[in-house]
Amino acid sequence: MKLFSHGGGCGDSCCLRVQNLSVCIGGDNILKDVNLHVHCGEMVALIGPNGAGKSTFLKAILGQREYDGIIAFSAPGERSRKPRIGYVPQSPAFDPSDPISVADLFACCQSRRPAFLGLSKAARKDILETLDMVHGADLIDKRVGTLSGGELQRVLLALALEPMPNILILDEPLSGVDVEGMQSLMDMLDEIRKTCDLSILMTTHDFSMLPRYADQVVLIDHGIKIKGSPETVLNSEEFRTAFHMKGGKA
Ligand code: ADP
Ligand code: MG
Secondary structure: OOOOEEOOOOOOOOEEEEEEEEEEEOOOEEEEEEEEEEEEEEEEEOOOOOOHHHHHHHHHHHHOOOOOOEEEEOOOOOEEEEEEEEEEEOOOOOOOOOOEHHHHHHHHHHOOOHHHHOOOOOHHHHHHHHHHHHOOHOOOOHHHHHHOOHHHHHHHHHHHHHOOOEEEEEOOOOOOOOHHHHHHHOOOOOOOHHHOOOOEEEEEHHHHHHHOOOOOEEEEEOEEEEEOOOOHHHHHHHHHHHOOOOOOOO
């Protein structure tokens, strides 16, 4: 993985800089010459049609895809360290009959102790504190397979926030979530990025949320077609072309 700190260009603020990123899978150019700069505390939304390369872009940043180009991170006082990245994957499916609880899921992800040995009091307290950040302490004993789309996203978000990352990456966190759940998830992300000064990079097909929450919207279709404020991107010709709209506004 070619993820390293870089000097200069961002003043005192931390940032993620992607330069000339290209990803080729099986001889196909999935992404070509992607350039993007994300400042700390910024919410960046990646949009684009299905198959445009959005998830591939996130996976390259996570180090799960080979790529050409540079993915660099810098933070004040942390110039030589790799960033901590929190990742919320695209809706994993859990079986409703599976007995695994939210507490078990945390225990499996965060400790080497087998879930069947049960949780220590201290571990349960830590999990409750983490879940509280997403207003989800009441979910601790629920079975994961029975959670609503919005509840599951909040649990996965809590898992990604422990330990607190520098960059939070979410792949379509709003899919399968009802309107009320979307609103509360976006409010939560907004609060977390402001209080913790972390960058958020998320993909979404829900454009209605963008004007209120995104600082920067990036339209990807195998390369960046346009990036800028939500208003600029959603009212652009590039946006209408990518989503086959004949005219009018988003
Ligand atoms: P998006 O998230 O924008 O819907 P993806 O990044 O998942 O798009 O996929 C972009 C393109 O790359 C698609 O054509 C997909 O089939 C291809 N692709 C992604 N991952 C792989 C893989 N592991 N092997 C082969 N092709 C892949
Ligand atoms: Mg995807």
